[in-house]
Amino acid sequence: MGIQDGQHSLRFSLWIDGRTTQGLPVTATTYRELIEEVTFAEQLGFDGVWDTEHHGFADGYLPAPFTFLAYLAARTQKMRLGTNIVLLPLWPIRLLAEEAAVLDVLSGGRFTLGVGLGYVQHEFAAFGVDRKQRKERIEKGMQYLRAAFKGETLPDGHEGAGLPVTPRPMYGERFPIYMGGSSEVALDRIARLADGFLAAVNSNPGEELAKQWAxxxxxxxxxxxxxxxxxxxxxxxxxxxxxxxxxxxxMLAPALAYQADVYARMGTDAGQPRPTPTDPRKFPRQGLLIGTPDSVIKQIQELQKSVPLTEICFWSHVPGIPHDAVMAHLERVARYIFPAFKNVPATT
Known part of the structure; x- marks a missing residue:
């Protein structure tokens, strides 16, 4: 089954949060397995890898997205690298610009900066940032990043003296900045300021994506x-x-239930009722891109009919799924899904 008339070639990439196990500390083995999965994915023809950022999660959710991607930049040759997402309001904006630019140059122009607001109460406290100011900080931060990547001198030196942000990204002001968000306000901000949309659609992707695109x-x-x-x-x-x-x-229901529970707990403010743990047997499956190759291909094709989708970025290693199962799944995706959406021959 090849690309049908009216369809566009679709990119496929991995989404990584730095965890492989449930409730256990991250070890060297954790990162070794993730790196092995990414490098294998490049061999299979996957287009990219995105990582994400959170802080203070006991199970080791990735706190250093640029460090992780910098290592991947040295271990890959073609895959695009991106943050999906980095929590812009938590960062000193000059440091964020410099980290992004260095990573882009190191990778030969393969990096896409994806940013978002963040929401976890303890993270804003840990970084000394007023959560009420996060929308203002992302608006001003995007202005700063655009000016920095154009090569403008920024007035943040001693007593307002101008300082350049170096190095410049490989393609200067054309360096891509994507944004995430789902509220009406966030989607308006994306339309005004971003070069692309990172749509987190974890529950019912077809329904969620259609609503956001509308x-x-x-x-x-x-x-x-x-x-x-x-x-x-x-x-x-x-x-x-x-x-x-x-x-x-x-595998999947217990892993997805764990992932959802961690997000729910960490996203609950102090003093608020703690969320009830999810029973994996009752975890909602409706609408998820989970099934046989033919059924998932049909689901993706339906997505393409309603939304001009560019890329599918999927959680490649949800905590609790064994490493060997992840590797086998990557090979299945390349073998059975790629030929329907990519202008490449089926993987043998």
């Missing part, structure tokens, strides 16, 4: 942006299997 599209038109070529990355779950019921019961 808001984003008229906003893009309002700001004079193109709607047919604006990059849209669906960040979600994807798993194909010859026996999806078996995999769901034995």
């Amino acid at each position: 808001i984003l599209r008229p906003r893009l038109e309002q700001y004079g942006r193109t709607t047919d070529s604006f990059p849209i990355v669906a960040s979600t779950h994807l798993w194909i299997s010859d026996d999806p019921e078996r995999d769901w019961t034995t």
Whole structure:
């Protein structure tokens, strides 16, 4: 089954949060397995890898996204690298610009900076940032980044003296900055300021993405942006299997329930009722890109009919899924899914 008339080639990439196990500390083995998965994915023809950022999670959620990607830059040759997402309001903005620029140069221009607001109460406390100021900080931060990557001198030296931000990214002001978010306000900000949309659609990707696109599209038109070529990355779950019921019961439901519970706990403010743990047997599966190759291909094709999707970025190693199962799944995706959406021959 090849690319059908009216369809566009679709990119496939990995989404990594630095964890492989449930509730256990990160070790050298954790990162070794993740690096092995990414380098294997490049051999299979995957287009990119995105990592993400959180702080103070007991199970080792990745706190240093640029360090991780810098190592990957040295271990890969073609894959694009990106943050999905880095928490812009927590960063000293000059440091963020410099980290992004150095990583882009190191990787030969393969880096995309993806940013978002953040929401976890303890993270803003840990970095001494007023959470109420996060929207203002991301607006001003985007202005700073654009000026820095154009090569402008920024007035943040001693007593307002001008200082350059060096190095400049490989392609200067054309360096891509994507943004995440799902609220109407966030989608308006994306339409105004971003070069692409990182859509986190973990529950029911078809329904969620369609709703977000219905808001984003008229906003893009309002700001004079193109709607047919604006990059849209669906960040979600994807798993194909010859026996999806078996995999769901034995691996996927427990892993996804754990992941959801950690997000829920960490996203609950102090003094608020703690969320009830999720029963994996009751975890909602409807709409997820989980099934046989043919069924998932059909789901993705339906997505493409309603949204001009550019890329699918999926959680490649949800905590609790064994490393060997992840490696085998990457090979299945390349073998069975790529030929339907990419202008490349099936992987043998």
